[in-house]
Amino acid sequence: MFDHVRARLARLVGPDTDRETEPTVGLFVDGPNVFREEFDVDLDDLRDVARTLGHVGVIRLYLDEHATPGLIQAAEARGFEVIITSGDVDVKLAVDSTALAGDGTLDRLAIVSRDTDFKPVLEHAGTLGVETIAIAPGEYGRSDALRNAADEAITLES
Secondary structure, X not given: OOHHHHHHHHHHHOOOOOOOOOOEEEEEEEHHHHOOOOOOOOXXXXXXXXXXXXXXXXXXXXXXXXXXXXXXXXXXXXXXXEEEEXXXXXXHHHHHHHHHHHOOOOOEEEEEOOOHHHHHHHHHHHHOOOXXXXXXXXOOOOOHHHHHHOOEEEXXXX
């Protein structure tokens, strides 16, 4: 299903990388925006995409207070740090990802969303020398603004 993504990303990472030379990746998932009926997004696929980008230093799923316990448990079982907020998920994700990009924790910042609110995050990370990747949950859910702001754009296909 994601062979096209792996092949495309092999150009970024290269075939002969090891743990010490791999870039550190932060994957930030906008849960309410991505886990919707119209998209067939799988947590394992997201984790695999993150691993293809480099050494996964941070992998977070942001959810609101309406998230189902099943989704929370599934995410935690797959190694995601789950962040639940009673406020706006976008604000928490944007603040966290910007902070980690700015403190040197990440070499690559990947945001999984279709929300153009994250365009400034990608732009700012880029000015800091952090490589940026916009991951869309599907062709229908792709944001041109995010795609154009990022160094690399990936569209998940079902």
